[in-house]
Amino acid sequence: xxxxxxxxxxxxxxxxxxxxxxxxxxxxxxxxxxxxxxxxxxxxxxxxxxxxxxxxxxxxxxxxxxxxxxxxxxxxxxxxxxxxxxxxxxxxxxxxxxxxxxxxxxxxxxxxxxxxxxxxxxxxxxxxxxxxxxxxxxxxxxxxxxxxxxxxxxxxxxxxxxxxxxxxxxxxxxxxxxxxxxxxxxxxxxxxxxxxxxxxxxxxxxxxxxxxxxxxxxxxxxxxxxxxxxxxxxxxxxxxxxxx
Amino acid sequence: xxxxxxxxxxxxxxxxxxxxxxxxxxxxxxxxxxxxxxxxxxxxxxxxxxxxxxxxxxxxxxxxxxxxxxxxxxxxxxxxxxxxxxxxxxxxxxxxxxxxxxxxxxxxxxxxxxxxxxxxxxxxxxxxxxxxxxxxxxxxxxxxxxxxxxxxxxxxxxxxxxxxxxxxxxxxxxxxxxxxxxxxxxxxxxxxxxxxxxxxxxxxxxxxxxxxxxxxxxxxxxxxxxxxxxxxxxxxxxxxxxxxxxxxxxxxxxxxxxxxxxxxxxxxxxxxxxxxxxxxxxxxxxxxxxxxxxxxxxxxxxxxxxxxxxxxxxxxxxxxxxxxxxxxxxxxxxxxxxxxxxxxxxxxxxxxxxxxxxxxxxxxxxxxxxxxxxxxxxxxxxxxxxxxxxxxxxxxxxxxxxx
Ligand SMILES: Nc1ncnc2c1ncn2[C@@H]1O[C@H](COP(=O)(O)OP(=O)(O)OP(=O)(O)O)[C@@H](O)[C@H]1O
Ligand SMILES: [Mg+2]
Numbered sequence: 013x014x015x016x017x018x019x020x021x022x023x024x025x026x027x028x029x030x031x032x033x034x035x036x037x038x039x040x041x042x043x044x045x046x047x048x049x050x051x052x053x054x055x056x057x058x059x060x061x062x063x064x065x066x067x068x069x070x071x072x073x074x075x076x077x078x079x080x081x082x083x084x085x086x087x088x089x090x091x092x093x094x095x096x097x098x099x100x101x102x103x104x105x106x107x108x109x110x111x112x113x114x115x116x117x118x119x120x121x122x123x124x125x126x127x128x129x130x131x132x133x134x135x136x137x138x139x140x141x142x143x144x145x146x147x148x149x150x151x152x153x154x155x156x157x158x159x160x161x162x163x164x165x166x167x168x169x170x171x172x173x174x175x176x177x178x179x180x181x182x183x184x185x186x187x188x189x190x191x192x193x194x195x196x197x198x199x200x201x202x203x204x205x206x207x208x209x210x211x212x213x214x215x216x217x218x219x220x221x222x223x224x225x226x227x228x229x230x231x232x233x234x235x236x237x238x239x240x241x242x243x244x245x246x247x248x249x250x251x252x253x254x255x256x
Numbered sequence: 257x258x259x260x261x262x263x264x265x266x267x268x269x270x271x272x273x274x275x276x277x278x279x280x281x282x283x284x285x286x287x288x289x290x291x292x293x294x295x296x297x298x299x300x301x302x303x304x305x306x307x308x309x310x311x312x313x314x315x316x317x318x319x320x321x322x323x324x325x326x327x328x329x330x331x332x333x334x335x336x337x338x339x340x341x342x343x344x345x346x347x348x349x350x351x352x353x354x355x356x357x358x359x360x361x362x363x364x365x366x367x368x369x370x371x372x373x374x375x376x377x378x379x380x381x382x383x384x385x386x387x388x389x390x391x392x393x394x395x396x397x398x399x400x401x402x403x404x405x406x407x408x409x410x411x412x413x414x415x416x417x418x419x420x421x422x423x424x425x426x427x428x429x430x431x432x433x434x435x436x437x438x439x440x441x442x443x444x445x446x447x448x449x450x451x452x453x454x455x456x457x458x459x460x461x462x463x464x465x466x467x468x469x470x471x472x473x474x475x476x477x478x479x480x481x482x483x484x485x486x487x488x489x490x491x492x493x494x495x496x497x498x499x500x501x502x503x504x505x506x507x508x509x510x511x512x513x514x515x516x517x518x519x520x521x522x523x524x525x526x527x528x529x530x531x532x533x534x535x536x537x538x539x540x541x542x543x544x545x546x547x548x549x550x551x552x553x554x555x556x557x558x559x560x561x562x563x564x565x566x567x568x569x570x571x572x573x574x575x576x577x578x579x580x581x582x583x584x585x586x587x588x589x590x591x592x593x594x595x596x597x598x599x600x601x602x603x604x605x606x607x608x609x610x611x612x613x614x615x616x617x618x619x620x621x622x623x624x625x626x627x628x629x630x631x632x633x634x635x636x637x638x639x640x641x642x643x644x645x646x647x648x649x650x651x652x653x654x655x656x657x658x659x
Contacts, residue, residue, distance in 0.1 A: 071572055071652050092576045099574020110569045110656060114272065126261055127574040174573070 014083060017182060017213050018068060019044040023077035025063050025236070037063040038074070039236035045215055047181070050208040051242070052224040053217045054249035055233035061217045064233065065186045068215060069104045070094045082181055099127050103175025105185035109167045111159040111174075118142050118155040121173045128178060145173040149203060165196030172203060183207065185216040189223055201226045221250050262579060266586035269559065280555045281595030283548020284635060288599025288628040289606060290541035294534055295624040296607035300617035301530035305523050307446050314385065315487055317494060318517045319480040319501070331505055331513050334459060334475040337377065339504060340482060344496045346489040349379030352459055352477040356466035361455065363416045363427035371412065372454040373429060375462025381440075383483040386451070391423045391438030399458040407438035411452030429455060432465045490518055530616065545631065548595065549639035556588050556643035567647050568655025581648035588640025589633055596632025600625050 025038040037060045045051050053061050066072035067079060070086060073094075079087050086097055098104070111120045121142040125133075133141075146152055149169040159167050168188060175183055185204070189197035197220075205226055208214055218224050230242035232249035240248050270277045319340075321332045337352035358370040378396045381387055394405050406427060413422040413436075422436045434457065443451035457466075463475045484493045494516050502509040560567065567580055604620055611618035 066653055069572075092578075095571065095574045095576045098572060104572060106656070110565070110572070112566055112569065114268065123570070124573045127570070127576070127579060129576075 015046045016044050016080075017047045017049075017082060018215075019078075019080045020064075020068075021078040021080075023064070023067065023079065024075045025060070025067065025072070026075045036236050038067070038077075041077070041233075041236065041238055043231060043238050043241065045213065047213050048208075048211055049229060050204070050212075050214045050227045051216070051229045051231055052227035053215065053231045053233060054219070054221075054224055054247075059233045060236040061233055062186055063236075065184055065215070065217055068182075069102050069184045070097045071104075095127070096129055099124055100130070100178055101180050101182060103172075103178070103180045103183045105168070105171055105175050105183065105188045107187040107190040109159070109164075109171045109191070111167055111170055113159050116156050116158055117146060117151060117162065117170045117173075120159070120170055121145050121177055123174060124178050142173070142177060145177045146170070148176070149173045163196065164192050165199050168192060168196070168200055169203065172200070172207075176207075181213060183212050183214045185214065187217050187219065189218070189220070197223065224250065259582070262583050263586055266583050266590060269563070269583070269587050270590055273559075276555065277591060277594075280551050281548070281591050281598065283544050283551045284592050284595025284632055285548075285599040285602060287541050287544030287546075287548050288596045288632055289603035290537045290544060291628055291631065292600060292603025292620070292624050293606050293610065293618070294537035294541055295621040295627075296603075296618040297530055297534050297537065297610065297616060299619040299621045300611065301527060301534070303619050304447065304617045305527065308519075308522060314519075315484045315490065316383070316519050317482040317484060317490065317497065318519075318522065319482065319497060320478065320515055320517070321476075322513045322515050325513050330476045332477055332480070332501075334377075334463070334477055336501055336504055337477060337480045339500060340480065340497055343500055344482075344493060346485050346493050346496075348483040348485055349383050350377065350483070351380040351383040351481045352377045353380070353479045353481065354459055354462050354467070354477045356462055359430040359455075359466065361412075361416070361427055361429050363425060364420075366416055368412075368415065371429075372450075373462065373466060374454055374456050375459035375466070376456055377459055379483070380456065383481050386443060387441045388438045389441045390421070391436070393438055393456075394458050399460050402460045402464055403458060404432060404434045404461060405437045405458065406434040407440060407456040408436055409440050409450075409452040409454045409456075410442040411450070412455065413439045415453075427455075429457070430466060432461070434461075494518070533616070545635060548592075549635040552588050552591050552636065553639040553643060555591075556584060556640055557646065559587070560584065560643050560647045563647075564650065564655045564658040567650050568652045568658065571650065571652040572656060577648040580650075581644045584644035584647045585637065585640045588643065589636035592632045592636030592639075593629065596629050599632070600628050603628070 020041055020043050023038050023041040024036065027035040027037055041064060053064065055061050063072070067074050074087060077087070078085055081097065082101055086094065089097065112123070115123070118139070122138055125138045143152065143155060146155055149172050151166060151169055151173065154162060154166065159170070162170065188204070189200050192200065201223055204214055204216065216227060224230050230247050230249060231238055232240040232242065232247055319332065334352050337350055341350050354375040356373055356375070359373050361368045361371045378394060378399055381393050388407065389410055391407065393407055394403060398405060406429065408422060416422065416427065417425060422439050425436045426433050427436060440451070440456065459477070482493065482497065484490050497516055498509055498512065501514055502512055505513055507513055570580060571577070607618045607620050610616050
């Protein structure tokens with residue numbers, strides 16, 4: 013097993029087919045993240061952060077370039093194979109939680125297991141796993157609650173439990189605290205921090221320098237390119253945000 | 257992937273909007289119910305026709321007085337029947353029949369009220385394909401000599417004499433004592449006539465003893481049945497009878513005071529009454545199923561739109577497009593099959609009610625029930641396929657951004 017978990021090479025994403033209306037959301041992105049790293053992606057609005065996250069999360073495919081996840085080039089996979097990659101290799105945490113309102117917290121957490129094409133565990137074992145995942149995010153006492161009975165922070169914790177349930181090697185989070193107040197944000201960041209300490213690889217988009225500082229590494233994106241990979245000293249993204 | 261769990265998801269999806277789901281199935285319910293009723297009406301009509309043929313005997317012509325002409329019911333005479341028997345070629349025999357008012361019958365210490373008496377000529381068993389169980393039928397001579405004999409239906413024989421043989425017993429019909437010389441084979445109730453409960457008497461005895469109303473010509477007959485040798489000779493015999501009777505009655509053959517029907521005519525009138533109803537039901541069934549299917553498709557499209565975010569999320573966490581398609585196909589199939597099941601229940605109930613109160617023979621066709629389910633499932637798949645495809649091809653990023 014190599015140290016590199018994800019690597020993108022000359023990644024491009026073009027929106028619009030005609031030459032004059034074409035938008036290069038990603039314009040030759042090169043980056044890599046090692047196992048066990050906690051990387052934050054920062055950059056101004058429209059710089060291509062979400063576009064990158066969607067490709068990293070196999071929700072979208074690049075127009076050009078390569079994406080290697082866990083040693084496998086996933087750029088040209090079929091829809092079904094991409095679905096399996098999303099299910100088994102990636103835990104995605106969304107800004108707007110995206111819990112299913114009709115399902116209890118427990119059922120929401122179990123959802124990825126339903127679509128796991130590997131050999132299925134007995135239902136009872138899956139339940140136990142989901143309960144354990146909810147306990148690990150501090151919601152062991154809320155398993156039967158529905159999303160509308162939970163606070164925003166609690167909902168995001170359910171979403172994190174859902175992202176963890178299949179023990180994916182990669183956790184992606186696009187502005188996970190974007191819809192939360194500062195206190196809930198701190199709780200979520202503490203949780204991600206703990207996950208990182210336990211060895212998880214996390215890539216997170218954020219606008220807030222305070223949040224970004226939780227990460228060991230800050231990737232700065234501008235106009236669809238990586239302008240700083242945060243391993244050096246001065247980070248242009250942090251500097252800009254602070255001065256703003 | 258576990259299909260019972262997809263089924264569960266589909267079911268939950270439908271239970272989200274119970275009333276809407278039920279209303280959506282109405283078209284299928286009506287359509288399937290119509291199919292069931294239509295098939296049971298058809299089967300009932302066919303059974304009635306088969307019985308009719310059975311009760312009349314094959315290759316039969318039925319001569320009756322023309323309805324709607326004043327006095328015509330008195331012009332068809334027993335002599336006409338005898339003339340047909342003598343002059344017309346290609347016939348096996350004839351049976352003239354007349355039915356007086358029901359009579360009281362006494363025998364063996366038992367009195368039965370209101371028993372149907374039928375006057376016939378000697379060929380009756382042969383012409384009507386209605387054999388005897390025991391004894392003999394009266395002969396032409398017996399009829400000519402107005403012999404006081406009777407042949408009784410098998411049910412009546414049991415009612416009057418039980419285990420004892422009826423042969424040789426005396427029964428009093430009205431005021432006339434008749435000797436039982438035969439018992440007919442059991443035939444049951446056909447087209448509302450209880451053949452087993454009747455008394456068959458030489459028609460000349462009927463004229464003499466039972467046609468007491470002065471309004472009636474003493475030897476007019478209600479019907480002359482003519483058994484023709486073969487199907488091919490039906491037309492020729494019809495022509496001969498037509499000309500013979502027209503001459504005898506001194507009427508224009510184009511405006512007769514009698515009618516000659518073949519079995520096909522009888523069947524045709526019978527079929528015409530049910531065919532109209534059956535065709536109507538076929539249209540109702542077809543249109544309801546089509547509208548029902550479109551209704552399901554419509555609701556499924558609405559449902560896919562409403563649940564775009566949900567679908568997007570399911571795809572985002574790893575649902576294959578085929579699972580999403582299966583989920584929505586199952587939803588539309590549950591809708592159509594539930595509609596089918598309710599339609600079967602309503603259709604069966606309606607068939608029974610039509611049979612009991614609608615003046616229409618119905619007979620539920622067992623095959624129509626699986627057929628209805630297959631049709632319902634087909635509708636679910638056909639009309640669910642497009643919406644399910646729409647769901648399956650959703651782009652998760654777009655779907656998750658959907659409000
Ligand atoms: N579906 C699309 N069609 C056309 N253009 C798009 C589409 N999605 C994104 N873009 C464009 O691509 C660029 C990058 O968008 P992206 O959402 O990645 O930005 P972002 O860095 O996430 O911004 P923010 O910080 O506001 O979330 C933007 O110019 C955007 O307008
Ligand atoms: Mg974004």
